[in-house]
Amino acid sequence: MTIDIKALESSLLAGKRRGLAKALTLVESRRPEHRALAIRLLTSLYPKSGQSHRIGITGSPGVGKSTFIEAFGKFFLEQGHRLAVLAIDPSSPKSHGSILGDKTRMDELAVHPHCFIRPSPSGLSLGGVARRTRECILLCEAAGYDKILIETVGVGQSETLVSDMVDEFMFLQLPNAGDQLQGIKKGILELADMVVVTKADGVFEQAARQAVVDHELALHFMQDDEDRLPVRVMMCSALEKKGLLEIYDLLQSKLMELTQSGRLEKRRSQQREQWFVSELNDQMMDLLLQDRSLKKNVEKLTTQVIQGTLSPTEAAQQVIASLGWNAGKE
């Protein structure tokens, strides 16, 4: 396809869904010529990014993530926000369970003119998912979306990744906490900025209240971090539309406090630095695999490594030597 980057940029900046969708497809492409164009587009749009509120949402399968996002997303839209929902699903070659693969799970959001839903592309490595998601956020922001929800499936590695790119990380939990609390991965709870106990309705309401208390207790024993605000535990029922307003209000007031205290800027500048390091890695690898003779050499060495006749360490050294770059020459 021939791509007119200028036209694409104008369409996206004008808030055209088609422009945004095409731009996202471009940054997700793995063809080298598309990558070069994607980098041009991203560089040009970068100054127009950063204006949104970035919110990560995670929770185990069955916790009701999509129901929550559907109900909560509508709140955002009613308040006049423009909402983008992105999914992170670093599906292993084994599990092909993808989230948000089916937009019908969020049928009301999917048809709303101010809501943009993007499923997770499949077949990417964890690094590939990180790069693609950061770039999606940038494009959605440039297109004028001011609330961005990033949904991830409850596997530890993707949660670390999401917490590295959002302002606020919400951890959804089922109301049957009591016994389960000891099963919660401490490492994951530490990433949370807010815990939301779901399904707080009917026969589960009492259990939900208990779960809130249990979580508050558990969080009480965790270390304070002055760069972050205290973690709050909320409960809600997407079914009965209860608790959603309280969560929205809390999110808004936290955003204001994060901004005014300078914590938001501090967190984001750390995230930009992490992005730079991983982007540097990605671009070096891109380049390596684009150059025909280098790629051939890498493939030859890879074969020897796979066969076990050459150590990975030495093979890497040989590639580095073949680059002939300027390092160490002055």
Added chain:
Amino acid sequence: MTIDIKALESSLLAGKRRGLAKALTLVESRRPEHRALAIRLLTSLYPKSGQSHRIGITGSPGVGKSTFIEAFGKFFLEQGHRLAVLAIDPSSPKSHGSILGDKTRMDELAVHPHCFIRPSPSGLSLGGVARRTRECILLCEAAGYDKILIETVGVGQSETLVSDMVDEFMFLQLPNAGDQLQGIKKGILELADMVVVTKADGVFEQAARQAVVDHELALHFMQDDEDRLPVRVMMCSALEKKGLLEIYDLLQSKLMELTQSGRLEKRRSQQREQWFVSELNDQMMDLLLQDRSLKKNVEKLTTQVIQGTLSPTEAAQQVIASLGWNAGKE
């Protein structure tokens, strides 16, 4: 320190603990001159590696990992094996909870002449932990250890990492599975080659039996993978020394089957390829940060990225351009 690599290598190959310990310290060092020596040592010892049985062990805090490793490790030693125990603990800057920091947790193993325990070094990134652990395995194998246990704390990201470097991944679970099973991260269970229900004694014995059944059921609904053997669920009591022999026998027979069917070699060759890719990344970054003028440039760009005046994508491009390597020139 001055390091005589040849002498270090001889000492290690002769099975001297002091030689192995010094070699491990060398590969864990982040000083560039040590890194160069470490690479020489690793390259030279590579042909002498690969002869061990590599076993990963994970489980949530409280599941009894160290008690299990202490009891199970003694079994290995009684059977005449030489055992190395390594820990992976990618402790976030937030949680400083390190595992194996205290050898006294495994006091009987720690003093056994045929057992070598290495705690996790702190302050490494996840990538740094992966590199260091692969290299530790290589050194322990060259030093004659034929069983290597790699313990990791129950956070998703480190589990993926461990499963990428072992032959067999054991997932320890508490006997109170029933309700908890839905809380298990599907992604983590998918990495397991064997599930072991711990603390199957006294009042918990019945619950443990039920947990075995529940896990078998859950695994039944997961996809088969012809590259791997069926996942078996076992139970044991480290306290009453029950079930350990059965697990040992199963491990040994699985190892034989994996070897004879060619699955072991296939898994390991995939792991070698992954190692090569990440080592290539690591070495490129090492080189970049070693060269004074490149490093200065990277630091300058990093400042701009942190301030938000330069996009991470563009900053990475500028670094790449400054390398002046041969890529794309023919």
